[in-house]
Amino acid sequence: MKYMKINWKIILILALTSVLRFWNLGNVPPHLTPDEASLGYNAYSILKTGKDEYGTFLPTVFKSFGDFKPGFYVYLTVPFVAIFGLNEWSVRLPSAVSGVITVWLLYLIVRKLFTEHRSLATVAAFVAATNPWLIYFSRGAWEVNLALCLTLAGIYFLLRSFDNQRYFVLCVLSFAITLVTYQGAKLSTGIVVLILLILYWKEILKFGSKSLALGLVAGLVISLPIFLSFFTGQTGRLNVFSVFSYPRPKEYLQAFLDEGGEKVGDINYYLFHTETYNFARGVLGRYFNHFSDRFLFFEGDWANPRHTAPNHGMLLLSDIVLLVLGFVALVRYGAKSLSAGRQGVWFIWLWLLLAPLPSALSRDQVHAVRALNESVPMIILLAFGLWYLIGLVMRSRMRVFLCAVVCMLYVGSILYFLDTYFIHLPAHDSKLWEYGYKQIVQTVTPIQKAYKAVKVQQSFAQPYIYFLFFQKYNPAKYQKQAKLVASEYKNDVGYVTKIDNIEFVPIDWSVVRGERGTLFVADPIRIPPEDSKDENQFSLIREIKYLNNRDIAFRIIEVK
8 A cells, every 4th residue: 555655646746747848838938949940850851751851861960050969859759740740749749758757767766776765756756847947948859858868767777787687788778879869968978977887886897797798789889870970070069169169369368468467478377377277267167157046046047048937047946945955964864874875875966066067168157958967966955855844844843834834835936937937938038939930931831932032031040940840841852952051150050041932041121122022031120110111112911029029020021
């Protein structure tokens, strides 16, 4: 009966997890990002032709806007597109399913790490189910979310392999597949594997040579294409995002040295002002940003607002208290536990300390995507805090009153996040989610053939991919005309400039406003309303507003 009771709790938690990740998935977030549309269209292209949008047969690494993406998410999306069609739901579904499995795996891992306290695993599952960080990245086609799920699978299978060596192959395969899922997994997965090797090397060395060899060979076969990509020019974007690609401009450095009457080569320069010190300061600043109250509780990913619900951090507001209690509880548990329990404690501490590194080594001050692995040890720490708090409340004479207060604060924090995410995010952040391109395609497609040319404002939002996606453009037809134009920025993504009679070009209204018989699509800056209201010259087909119902996203105008 006790076993059944625990399982019913997990079933209810997983049901809550599913609701928070699947409800209104096609509409919140409010629009597909270019990357989501690319993943979906390439899955559609694989389904229809066995080739990606550029005509490469079953690639392991997909070319996307001039960038290169490991392709496991694309292949995982293929059956969903086959069943549900090419739409927002089918593209986001693999990530949402992964989000549910992540909560289940976290429950299993905590049970294995902290065997003396089974209730702790249930608490951890509940915290994970309602965690804003995990909810947010489960509701979009984020490869990193799938990679996190696979990382947890690798951890779980390793812990199971200590009882049954056959699980070791599944462990290695899970870790290896993260590399063909997400670019940043080269470092984020490597950190997890390194920690596990440090803590459990004695247990791993007890495996039979057959199990070790089979696992390593399987892992190498899966990950080999990713390692080869380093030598085939498919990792150029890593240079764009690396913090080490942005040294101080010589003029800035010289001006700074001039303030102290110093120059490059002086002893003071080598003691205080070298580029090594500059990069160290930048990396450390970025690292500690990921533990700041601003990032965790009050603002979230301020460098990339699309990664965060408006006016909300990566954790719940009530987690401010739980984080402190969790720190105390985990220290106390580590001091009292036996060697096996201490390994679990050390695993949490080391993962928490090292998880922000993939983000800290990048150019952004914070980055919730690259630091997503940090959410797992943080959630376990919060679970310890909630578990410890429940124990304190239940031992108190005022437990009924305190229980009501704790529930009110925790549920209130959850409701506050749900309000910011489901109610306010679509309107507040629709511009960040490239809202309007679907509406452009829906408007232009029925009238496209009536014009000799349809000119759409070019941008890094990659408007061409939305036409391919929402028109369900014949992949075989597109593969014959697919052509990428290099970006004006070195190593950055490129552009597609034409599909049939649709041209994706920079629009200078003062130059093109006289091109009769042409349909133009651009924002109000490129097509000023005050210079396009003459009904004798122009016909306004549609103005598309952002979901705040105030700001105009795009104007679609015919030059008569």
